[in-house]
Amino acid sequence: MPRINYNDSIGFLRKLTLRRLWNAAKVLSSFYVSRIINKPVQWGLPMSISFEPTTSCNLRCPECPSGLRAFTRPTGMLENSFFRQTIDDIYKDILYLIFYFQGEPYLNRNFLDMVKYASDKGIYTATSTNAHYLTDEVARKTVESGLDRLIISIDGTTQEVYKQYRIGGNLDKVIEGARNIVKWKKELNSKTPFVFFQFLVVKPNEHQVGEIKKLAKEVGVDEVRFKTAQVYDYENDPNQLIPINEKYSRYKKNKNGEYIAKNKLANHCWKLWQANVITWDGLVVPCCFDKDASHQLGDLKNQSFKEIWNNDNYKQFRKELMTSRKNIDICANCSEGVSVWKD
Numbered sequence: 037m038p039r040i041n042y043n044d045s046i047g048f049l050r051k052l053t054l055r056r057l058w059n060a061a062k063v064l065s066s067f068y069v070s071r072i073i074n075k076p077v078q079w080g081l082p083m084s085i086s087f088e089p090t091t092s093c094n095l096r097c098p099e100c101p102s103g104l105r106a107f108t109r110p111t112g113m114l115e116n117s118f119f120r121q122t123i124d125d126i127y128k129d130i131l132y133l134i135f136y137f138q139g140e141p142y143l144n145r146n147f148l149d150m151v152k153y154a155s156d157k158g159i160y161t162a163t164s165t166n167a168h169y170l171t172d173e174v175a176r177k178t179v180e181s182g183l184d185r186l187i188i189s190i191d192g193t194t195q196e197v198y199k200q201y202r203i204g205g206n207l208d209k210v211i212e213g214a215r216n217i218v219k220w221k222k223e224l225n226s227k228t229p230f231v232f233f234q235f236l237v238v239k240p241n242e243h244q245v246g247e248i249k250k251l252a253k254e255v256g257v258d259e260v261r262f263k264t265a266q267v268y269d270y271e272n273d274p275n276q277l278i279p280i281n282e283k284y285s286r287y288k289k290n291k292n293g294e295y296i297a298k299n300k301l302a303n304h305c306w307k308l309w310q311a312n313v314i315t316w317d318g319l320v321v322p323c324c325f326d327k328d329a330s331h332q333l334g335d336l337k338n339q340s341f342k343e344i345w346n347n348d349n350y351k352q353f354r355k356e357l358m359t360s361r362k363n364i365d366i367c368a369n370c371s372e373g374v375s376v377w378k379d
Contacts, residue, residue, distance in 0.1 A: 043227040043228075043230065044184070044185070044230035047184055047227065047228060048184070051158055051160045053128075055129060056128075059081055059083065060080070060131070062079035063079065063080040063081075063082070064310075065079065066078050067304075067306060067309040070309070070354075071304055076354035076355050076357075078350070078351075078354065081126060081130070081341075082130070082310055082345065083130065083132060084132040084134065084311040085126070085130055085313075086134040086136060086137050086314065086324060087133065087135055087150075087314050088313070088316045089135055089139065089141040089144040089150070089163075090112070090114065090139040090141065090143050090316055091107060091112065091139045092111065092140065092143045093138075093140045093166075094140055094166070097201055097203060098201065098275045099266060099267060099277065100138070101328060102138045102140075103203070107138075108328055109315070109328055111316075113143075113146075114144060114146075114150070114316040115146075116146040116150060116153075119150050119153070120153055122314070122318075122336060123153065125340060126342070127154070132159070133160065133161050133162070134162050134163070134164075135147065135150065135151060135161065135163040136162075136163050136164040136187075137313050140165060140166055140168075140169070141165055142168075142169035142174065148177050148181045151178075151182065152180075152181040152182055155182030156182070160184045160185075161182065161184050161185070162183070162184060162187065163183065163185070163186060163187065164187040164188075164189060165186065165187070165213075166202065166205060167188045167213035168205065168206065168213065170213025170214070170216050172219075172220075174216075175216035175220045176216075176220045176224075178217060178229065179220045179224050179229065180224065184228050184229055185228075185229055185230045186217060186229040186230070186232075187232060187234050188210065188214050188234065188257070189202070189236065190207070190211075190235060191235055191236045192240075192241045192244060193207075193247040195207045197241050197244060198210075198241075200238075200241070201236065201238055201240065201241070201277070214255050214257055215256070217229070218231065218256040218257065230258050231258050232257055232259035232260060233251075233257055233260045233261070234261050234263055235262050235263065236263050236265050237262050237264060237265065237279055238277040238278075239276055239277055239278060239279050240276075242279040242280065242281055242284050245262065245284070262284070264286040265278075267287070270287050271294060278295065285298075297368070301361045301362045301367055301368075303360065303361045304361075305367070307323045308322060308353070308354050308357055312333075312345075318335055318336035319332050319335055320333050320335070323366070325367070325370055326366045330366070331353065331364075331366065332349075333347070333350050333353060334347055334349060334350070
């Protein structure tokens with residue numbers, strides 16, 4: 037059984053306010069009412085938001101638009117002033133803020149300033165990083181920023197295996213960055229950030245599942261979590277990423293030996309009621325599977341967040357999702373709820 041990190045749980049609960057609890061109750065009840073009457077009803081604001089610090093990345097991972105430099109949308113950096121303006125509008129209701137969508141967050145020079153701003157507003161903050169920029173100084177500033185959760189992507193325990201997916205990456209830098217964070221947590225007597233290694237299980241590294249647990253213990257991170265890989269062309273698997281052990285895959289072979297997605301798409305999705313994603317340039321999209329922002333539900337340069345959350349575009353998208361989710365392209369490869377598991 038995975039151990040519970042009480043410091044992280046208590047830290048999260050401390051972010052709750054009566055207003056945020058009331059908002060959560062409205063969101064949850066509207067989701068279940070929608071399922072009962074088979075018609076989208078939305079009360080309250082999202083409990084969780086993902087903000088994209090940047091589309092830039094130092095690595096070239098084969099199933100990532102940032103790594104492939106394959107975006108059709110504009111690329112750039114989230115501006116601090118725009119971020120603060122948006123947060124000021126919604127922070128009283130928002131509980132959880134994820135500083136990640138595409139790209140490597142630490143490439144944005146204002147990233148930790150934005151984390152501190154959100155943290156000072158009492159929001160639980162999290163980010164995901166490839167850890168190549170966690171120098172001693174940056175690690176100290178990360179701990180001082182008040183960041184609550186730090187996900188470190190580490191997909192191999194040897195350089196030879198690691199670089200097969202994290203193309204252009206240096207495993208020694210990742211481990212050094214993790215050690216720096218652990219060091220400064222101790223130096224500053226800080227319980228945050230809660231740090232865990234996230235191991236994306238693919239065919240080249242599936243034999244190292246046991247080894248990553250040992251490495252995590254040696255480095256001193258709080259936990260290890262495993263994640264199944266999204267493969268866009270999974271029927272053909274051109275990059276040979278799908279693991280042999282189906283336990284580690286979001287796909288399985290049918291009786292004809294062809295890969296199919298494990299998940300069965302029901303005509304509902306909790307994320308469309310409680311979360312969304314904001315790109316670096318202010319576009320509001322349904323979720324993290326819309327990597328190229330092809331389903332734009334609003335633009336914060338033209339409307340307020342609250343206006344967008346309840347506009348006709350959102351209402352229509354929720355209606356389509358409840359009518360025939362399988363016909364929405366970004367849902368076809370979704371494995372929400374089954375893609376991540378703890379050590």
